[in-house]
Amino acid sequence: MKKALILGVTGQDGTYLADFLLKKNYEVFGTFRRTSHKCFERLEEIKIFDLVHTIKADLADQGSIQNAIKKSDPDEIYNLAAQSFVGTSFSQPILTSDITGLGTLRVLEAIKQLTPNIKLYHASSSEMFGNYPEIKNENSPFLPRSPYGVAKVFAHNMTKHYREAYGIFASCGILFNHESPLRGLEFVTRRISYEIAQIKFKKKTKISLGNLKAKRDWGFAGDYVEAMWMMLQQKTPDDYVIATGESHSVEEFLSLASEIAGLGDWHDLVEIDPEFIRPLDIDDLVGDPSKAKKELGWKPKVNFKELVKMMVEHDIDYFRHYVDPFDISINRN
Ligand code: NDP
Numbered sequence: 001m002k003k004a005l006i007l008g009v010t011g012q013d014g015t016y017l018a019d020f021l022l023k024k025n026y027e028v029f030g031t032f033r034r035t036s037h038k039c040f041e042r043l044e045e046i047k048i049f050d051l052v053h054t055i056k057a058d059l060a061d062q063g064s065i066q067n068a069i070k071k072s073d074p075d076e077i078y079n080l081a082a083q084s085f086v087g088t089s090f091s092q093p094i095l096t097s098d099i100t101g102l103g104t105l106r107v108l109e110a111i112k113q114l115t116p117n118i119k120l121y122h123a124s125s126s127e128m129f130g131n132y133p134e135i136k137n138e139n140s141p142f143l144p145r146s147p148y149g150v151a152k153v154f155a156h157n158m159t160k161h162y163r164e165a166y167g168i169f170a171s172c173g174i175l176f177n178h179e180s181p182l183r184g185l186e187f188v189t190r191r192i193s194y195e196i197a198q199i200k201f202k203k204k205t206k207i208s209l210g211n212l213k214a215k216r217d218w219g220f221a222g223d224y225v226e227a228m229w230m231m232l233q234q235k236t237p238d239d240y241v242i243a244t245g246e247s248h249s250v251e252e253f254l255s256l257a258s259e260i261a262g263l264g265d266w267h268d269l270v271e272i273d274p275e276f277i278r279p280l281d282i283d284d285l286v287g288d289p290s291k292a293k294k295e296l297g298w299k300p301k302v303n304f305k306e307l308v309k310m311m312v313e314h315d316i317d318y319f320r321h322y323v324d325p326f327d328i329s330i331n332r333n
C-alpha cells in the first residue's frame with residue numbers, strides 16, 4: 001500500500017485529494033495546524049475524517065515538518081499548505097512570504113535531509129503570471145501582482161532548484177483557479193454562491209463585492225487534484241499548467257448564480273464595496289492545459305455552468321436544512 005502525506009489536508013484541495021487517494025487505496029496522512037477551534041469540517045463534510053491519519057505541523061516550524069515526514073514515512077508528499085488568499089496577502093505580506101514562500105523551502109530542506117527519494121508535488125499558482133496578456137502556458141513569464149504571487153514565484157523557483165541541484169523528484173502544478181462547495185468563504189465564487197443562498201432564504205438582501213470585471217479560468221477542484229496525482233506517476237518530474245482554457249468574469253458568475261437560484265436580475269443584488277477592491281488586481285487569467293492533456297492524459301470534466309450550479313445548489317441546500325446558530329461572518333481583506 002502506498003503512503004501519501006498531504007501538507008494542508010484541512011483545505012479545499014487537501015480534502016478532495018485525500019478522498020481521491022483513499023479511493024486509490026493509499027494510506028493517507030495529513031497535516032493540520034493548531035487552532036483554537038475545530039478545523040476538520042471539510043473532511044467531516046465528505047465523511048473521510050476517520051480515514052485520514054492527522055499530524056500537527058506548521059510550515060513556520062521546521063521541526064514539525066520533519067516530524068510529519070518521519071511519522072508518515074511517505075512515498076509521495078503533496079505540499080498544499082499555504083496562506084492561499086490573495087486579498088489577505090496585501091494586508092499580511094510578511095506572513096504570506098513566510099508561509100507560502102519560505103514554508104515551501106522548509107519542506108524542500110526537510111525532504112533533502114530526510115527522504116531525498118520521495119516524490120513531491122508542489123502547488124504553484126496562475127497568480128505568478130500576473131497580467132501577462134496571452135493565454136498562459138509553462139513557458140509564459142512570471143509577472144506577479146500580489147505578495148501572494150511573489151511568494152509563489154519564490155516557492156516555484158526554489159522547487160525547481162531542488163529538482164535540478166539535488167535530483168529531487170519535485171513537480172509543480174501551475175493550477176488556475178479551482179472552486180467547489182468546499183471553497184473558502186472569502187473567495188469570490190464561494191462568497192457569491194453562499195450569499196446568494198442567504199438572500200434566497202431572506203438572511204440578507206445584498207452582496208458586497210469589489211472588481212466585477214475581473215476574469216478567471218475557473219475549474220472544479222475535484223478534477224484538479226487528479227492532475228496532481230498524475231504528475232507524480234510520471235517517469236520524470238516536470239511542471240504543468242492545469243486549467244480549463246476559458247475564462248469568465250465575476251459578473252458572469254454572479255449572473256448565472258442568480259439565475260440558478262431564481263433571484264432575477266443580479267444588478268439588484270449587488271453593491272460595490274471599496275474594501276474588496278485590491279491595490280493591484282489581475283484582469284484576466286486563462287491557461288493552456290495542452291501539455292497536461294498530451295503528457296498526463298488529463299482534462300477537466302466539469303464545465304463552468306456545472307460548477308456554478310454545483311456550488312449554488314450546495315449552499316441553497318445548506319440553508320434549507322440547517323438553521324445556523326451563529327451568523328457566520330465573512331473574512332474581509
Ligand atoms: P486552502 O486555503 O483551502 O488550504 C490551505 C491549507 O494550508 C489549509 O489546510 C491550511 O490550514 C493550510 N495552512 C495555512 N497556513 C499554514 C501554516 N502556517 N502551516 C501549515 N499549514 C497551513 O487552499 P486550497 O486548498 O484552495 O489550495 C491548496 C494549495 O494550492 C495552496 O498552496 C494554494 O495557494 C494553491 N493554489 C490554489 C488554487 C485554487 O484556486 N484553489 C490555485 C492555485 C494554487 P487551515 O485549514 O488551518 O487554514
Ligand code: GDP
Nearest residue numbers: 086186187188189208209210211212214276281
Ligand atoms: P484569486 O484569483 O485567487 O484572487 O481569487 P478570488 O476569488 O479571491 O478573486 C478572484 C477575482 O475576483 C479577483 O480579481 C478579485 O478582485 C475579484 N473580486 C471581486 N469582488 C471580490 C470579493 O468580494 N472578494 C474576492 N475574494 N474577490 C473579489
